[in-house]
Amino acid sequence: MNENDQQAPWYRQAVAVIPRHAYLKSIGTTIFISIFFVAYSYLLKDPAYPPTVMPRTLLDHLIGFQPLALPIYISLWVYVSLPPALLATRRELHDYGMSIAGTCLAGLIIFYFWPTTVPAAHIDWAPYPDVDFLKSMDASGNACPSLHVATAVFSGIWLHYLVRRFGAPLWIIICNWAWCAGIAYSTLALRQHVVVDVLAGLVLGVLAAYLSLERSRSSDASFI
Template sequence: MTSRPASPSSLRSVPWYMALGQRIATLWVVKMIGTALGITGFFFLYFWVMHNPPSEPTVMPLTPLDHWVGVSDDAMLLYGSLWFYISLPSALARDKAELWACARDAAIMAAVGLVVFWFFPTTVPVFPVDWANYPALQFLKATDVGGNAFPSLHVAFAVLTTVMLGRQLRSVKAPDWTHAVSVLWSLGIVYSTLATRQHVLIDVLGGMLLAGVVSWAGTARSGLVWREA
């Protein structure tokens, strides 16, 4: 009996982890430089707007949840991990079109946030906390003074990253646990914005709304880019 030749699609199929590895190796220099420049440029604009508000910032109100979530020095690790987490969608972009879609959506969201910060300056309340008891948070409080509060771009970037990663993981048929890790990581970052007292609940909800709108608009514009691989 003559064996049946393998179909072209089966010959092209690779395990999900190898597919992700191939994606990381694609345009890796462009991705690395572009991500570094993008984050650096964002920080420059973010801190300039924070330190040059056109009017007195509005103090964001607290909710019962803000009182319930305790201050945590350990949350600083989760808070800082955002900057690695948000680099993953670009690193896993399959080609130039997908890389551009990632950069475009992140830039649009950052631009909207910065415009809101400029025209509606906000800040978190002065919390009755002795930051000397939280050494990991002291540096954060010295550099990021709690301005640019609403919407929380920290939360917005975490949520947008989760959506982008979800699309990419589905495209390579990654197992469910990879999606769970991504979602839990994102939720940890959201929690950290409250536990570090960098944001209050209203800021968090604003960041989620902003990310949801940008994600929806990005999907509508780039349906073909995010097609199944």
């Protein structure tokens, strides 16, 4: 960003960045999500070993089933598209893409060699056709670590970094983390994951985001 961009209000800086490399961002994000779904679906059906059932904790029992959490759960695919949309250069897009790909690949490798599943929820899904459809599309396997949580946390940390770089107000930062927390909660409320899965996804997302941001800052410093 040039000096004039940095002096502009945060929202104008964001709007100015979004159209840059728009084709690369849109096509790259679409291809990445498509490839991920193919690999994820394959591992659901053909892991290397029988799946381990993850244990429930006290917190799992305290968090009730909530079908209204479905829109928040699905909103992950919008949420993970925001950080690349706010990147300005091809180098940033490349580095970010490699980092999120590495995060997902780490999860997929774990799913293949240590497949896991959540315990049976013992819920009649018939009154909840939308949730029942989710269950048919995304069976409760590939549980630990939760890549839903890992990618949300990875995106949340990057969004925090980017909106602060733009000079966004506190309420934007709070909204970002509320959205991220809502996605993590939705995985429990819909019985797609248990707390152990969420914690493992949190660790994976934080570690991957930290390493990628450190690499990004080092690259930026080398150009100063």
